Amino acid sequence: MRMLKGNAIVAQSGGPTAVINSSLCGVVEQWQKSNAPGLIYAGVSGIKGILAGHIIDLGRQDPAAISGLRYTPGAGIHSCRYKVQPEDQVKMIEIFKALNIRYFFYNGGNDSMDTAHKTLLAAREAGYEMRIIGVPKTVDNDLPFTDHCPGFGSAAKYIAATVRETGIDLESVSTKNKVTILEAMGRNAGWLTAAGALAKRSPKEAPHLIYLPELPFSQESFLADVEKVYKDLGYVYVVVSEGLVNEKGEYCFTSGGTDAFGHAQLSGVGEALKQVVESQLGIKSRCNTLGTAQRSAMHFASLCDRDEAYLTGAKAVECALAGQSGIMVTIERISDEPYQSRPGQIPLEAVANKEKKIPREWINEAGNYINQQFITYARPLIEGEIDIPMRYGLPDYVTLNLEKGRVN
Amino acid sequence: MRMLKGNAIVAQSGGPTAVINSSLCGVVEQWQKSNAPGLIYAGVSGIKGILAGHIIDLGRQDPAAISGLRYTPGAGIHSCRYKVQPEDQVKMIEIFKALNIRYFFYNGGNDSMDTAHKTLLAAREAGYEMRIIGVPKTVDNDLPFTDHCPGFGSAAKYIAATVRETGIDLESVSTKNKVTILEAMGRNAGWLTAAGALAKRSPKEAPHLIYLPELPFSQESFLADVEKVYKDLGYVYVVVSEGLVNEKGEYCFTSGGTDAFGHAQLSGVGEALKQVVESQLGIKSRCNTLGTAQRSAMHFASLCDRDEAYLTGAKAVECALAGQSGIMVTIERISDEPYQSRPGQIPLEAVANKEKKIPREWINEAGNYINQQFITYARPLIEGEIDIPMRYGLPDYVTLNLEKGRVN
Numbered sequence: 087m088r089m090l091k092g093n094a095i096v097a098q099s100g101g102p103t104a105v106i107n108s109s110l111c112g113v114v115e116q117w118q119k120s121n122a123p124g125l126i127y128a129g130v131s132g133i134k135g136i137l138a139g140h141i142i143d144l145g146r147q148d149p150a151a152i153s154g155l156r157y158t159p160g161a162g163i164h165s166c167r168y169k170v171q172p173e174d175q176v177k178m179i180e181i182f183k184a185l186n187i188r189y190f191f192y193n194g195g196n197d198s199m200d201t202a203h204k205t206l207l208a209a210r211e212a213g214y215e216m217r218i219i220g221v222p223k224t225v226d227n228d229l230p231f232t233d234h235c236p237g238f239g240s241a242a243k244y245i246a247a248t249v250r251e252t253g254i255d256l257e258s259v260s261t262k263n264k265v266t267i268l269e270a271m272g273r274n275a276g277w278l279t280a281a282g283a284l285a286k287r288s289p290k291e292a293p294h295l296i297y298l299p300e301l302p303f304s305q306e307s308f309l310a311d312v313e314k315v316y317k318d319l320g321y322v323y324v325v326v327s328e329g330l331v332n333e334k335g336e337y338c339f340t341s342g343g344t345d346a347f348g349h350a351q352l353s354g355v356g357e358a359l360k361q362v363v364e365s366q367l368g369i370k371s372r373c374n375t376l377g378t379a380q381r382s383a384m385h386f387a388s389l390c391d392r393d394e395a396y397l398t399g400a401k402a403v404e405c406a407l408a409g410q411s412g413i414m415v416t417i418e419r420i421s422d423e424p425y426q427s428r429p430g431q432i433p434l435e436a437v438a439n440k441e442k443k444i445p446r447e448w449i450n451e452a453g454n455y456i457n458q459q460f461i462t463y464a465r466p467l468i469e470g471e472i473d474i475p476m477r478y479g480l481p482d483y484v485t486l487n488l489e490k491g492r493v494n
Numbered sequence: 495m496r497m498l499k500g501n502a503i504v505a506q507s508g509g510p511t512a513v514i515n516s517s518l519c520g521v522v523e524q525w526q527k528s529n530a531p532g533l534i535y536a537g538v539s540g541i542k543g544i545l546a547g548h549i550i551d552l553g554r555q556d557p558a559a560i561s562g563l564r565y566t567p568g569a570g571i572h573s574c575r576y577k578v579q580p581e582d583q584v585k586m587i588e589i590f591k592a593l594n595i596r597y598f599f600y601n602g603g604n605d606s607m608d609t610a611h612k613t614l615l616a617a618r619e620a621g622y623e624m625r626i627i628g629v630p631k632t633v634d635n636d637l638p639f640t641d642h643c644p645g646f647g648s649a650a651k652y653i654a655a656t657v658r659e660t661g662i663d664l665e666s667v668s669t670k671n672k673v674t675i676l677e678a679m680g681r682n683a684g685w686l687t688a689a690g691a692l693a694k695r696s697p698k699e700a701p702h703l704i705y706l707p708e709l710p711f712s713q714e715s716f717l718a719d720v721e722k723v724y725k726d727l728g729y730v731y732v733v734v735s736e737g738l739v740n741e742k743g744e745y746c747f748t749s750g751g752t753d754a755f756g757h758a759q760l761s762g763v764g765e766a767l768k769q770v771v772e773s774q775l776g777i778k779s780r781c782n783t784l785g786t787a788q789r790s791a792m793h794f795a796s797l798c799d800r801d802e803a804y805l806t807g808a809k810a811v812e813c814a815l816a817g818q819s820g821i822m823v824t825i826e827r828i829s830d831e832p833y834q835s836r837p838g839q840i841p842l843e844a845v846a847n848k849e850k851k852i853p854r855e856w857i858n859e860a861g862n863y864i865n866q867q868f869i870t871y872a873r874p875l876i877e878g879e880i881d882i883p884m885r886y887g888l889p890d891y892v893t894l895n896l897e898k899g900r901v902n
Contacts, residue, residue, distance in 0.1 A: 476879070
């Protein structure tokens with residue numbers, strides 16, 4: 087295989103996860119130790135930053151800060167949500183040419199894999215040889231062809247711990263507030279919502295009901311379900327997805343706006359259902375909306391997830407230096423118990439813009455809880471905790487200097 | 495001092511904290527190792543349980559479960575919110591007499607200290623010799639005469655970590671959602687809201703604005719504040735109390751109901767302000783409402799808080815066996831750096847139904863942030879983490895058997 091000489095660029099896209107920086111760290115450290123044929127740049131704020139010329143040489147960062155990305159949440163080189171236009175693709179290739187960038191590692195979800203794929207087509211069109219590899223990332227776990235996505239395990243662990251803790255709280259206080267609703271992230275796929283079930287050790291324990299975006303939501307059935315559990319136990323813990331849909335496939339609750347990709351901005355499912363329970367059943371309720379804490383709670387992230395996030399980043403560099411291009415690194419599961427996985431790969435165009443949902447047979451017949459298959463699938467992904475340096479009682483996360491080593 | 499022979503009872507009251515069970519553990523273990531003059535009972539579900547006759551002999555529990563209370567959130571022997579009536583006091587003394595209960599340890603907030611005090615008066619009235627000691631508990635930190643309350647440090651630590659993590663998330667994504675609002679617990683005192691400031695390491699970092707219930711909230715000033723930070727940084731992180739009040743001292747946002755003590759049920763301050771920012775400033779916003787996770791997040795509780803919670807419980811037993819009664823154990827601060835504290839005490843009637851708020855001079859002049867005095871005060875209280883046995887990637891909390899050892 088011919089060595090392609092030139093520099094590399096890495097960028098992050100979309101909502102961060104607790105471990106997206108571990109993938110970044112994997113890319114940078116693997117590049118640096120591979121006797122690679124050039125510099126490793128970062129596009130600051132994803133594609134938008136590359137287009138705006140905000141590109142830095144990551145070799146100029148303190149190696150301790152790069153290493154600290156392993157335990158730092160957020161997007162260390164910042165990310166964006168931006169739908170690339172055809173003229174942007176042309177401009178991007180110009181920028182890559184000017185900096186002799188021959189390797190592009192793009193860390194994101196399904197929109198980003200589409201962008202990466204189109205960038206590769208634009209490079210071919212321009213007759214510019216490049217190797218482009220996608221690194222998967224999303225708390226939503228909705229990327230197809232990979233057993234799971236880096237980012238999911240950590241968010242799932244945090245949500246499950248929160249359900250266990252707030253479930254114990256709910257059960258232990260004799261007050262009027264006897265229904266707790268936790269609203270979980272996951273636009274169209276219920277993986278994070280279902281993760282609440284990992285909390286349950288016995289039938290009495292939380293959660294009791296789970297409503298996923300995979301199935302149409304019926305308010306009538308919901309109220310009947312809540313009432314039944316309330317009669318049995320005296321308290322009810324419900325986990326709901328932010329993206330519940332009705333029979334027609336329309337979101338049950340939206341705030342009206344849309345994001346850069348035309349996706350509906352969701353909000354308020356939990357709060358709306360709290361009001362439904364109070365007005366229809368007369369039971370005082372609480373709603374906990376963890377919001378962005380779900381995707382940034384590094385203080386209780388999964389070690390398994392973190393290590394896999396690092397490995398997918400490192401593997402992307404390995405693949406590119408070995409001559410591969412136009413693929414996304416995947417995670418293949420070898421076994422459940424003991425859990426084992428290895429990196430795999432899939433063409434970018436296969437994964438672009440597709441969503442993976444929870445299989446129907448993993449959801450119970452009534453559509454208000456998940457089956458054992460999900461537990462078997464998700465449990466290993468939340469194993470292990472991460473050591474984080476602490477200062478004054480709080481995690482002492484690192485910060486990269488995003489102005490240092492600017493190329494222009 | 496004459497030894498008062500008889501049994502003891504312990505009960506928990508109000509909303510749980512991450513460490514209320516550590517105080518319970520301190521009471522039980524100290525009683526058991528003190529060659530105490532009787533059994534140690536629990537009133538299951540607080541005063542309501544005692545009145546209903548749900549009383550168990552804690553000596554019958556597995557000692558490993560009692561010990562595990564040190565790392566288990568929720569109210570291990572369940573709690574209630576219930577305003578005791580004069581006839582209840584008479585009935586309670588009858589129950590105590592019947593079981594030869596001479597010691598009563600009540601773990602709760604200011605309402606509970608009032609209940610404990612009235613119970614003591616009822617016992618005196620009935621000519622029944624008893625020793626009653628209050629053990630402080632509240633995430634709100636609003637009990638007077640104690641430097642701080644067990645429960646506050648753990649909730650403060652979790653909130654500060656969440657602000658740091660979601661603040662990094664906010665800063666690192668270039669999207670439309672550039673205002674994040676975190677709503678913190680604390681009905682009339684802003685201690686937990688202010689705790690968000692512990693997250694800040696540099697001026698650019700979250701939080702940027704803090705609104706406390708100690709000062710009247712002005713929507714006009716709020717919008718001007720948000721707009722200014724947005725112009726300077728491009729993103730704004732706001733921490734608000736659930737109990738913001740207007741110039742007249744009325745809650746700005748309530749859901750209409752009241753609890754058993756006539757306190758207004760609050761909800762939706764954060765969500766309401768998110769809508770205000772979006773409609774008035776045209777900046778897309780997010781609201782994170784951690785809800786009961788704030789008071790139950792044992793997975794990131796403070797070791798300092800946990801150890802002090804245990805000590806206040808143990809000290810209550812020590813005081814009672816030494817002949818004291820009618821007091822609440824307090825925490826006295828000896829020094830800030832290195833942080834040192836010791837148990838103190840205050841008459842129950844002094845503390846009953848009183849609230850401690852943040853001093854005006856600890857809040858900045860503009861009323862939109864807190865001063866260094868608060869940081870100096872709060873920082874030591876969030877130090878240290880707690881080892882928790884893990885199973886399948888989640889904290890494996892203990893459960894007491896609340897039917898075992900029932901006295902009737």
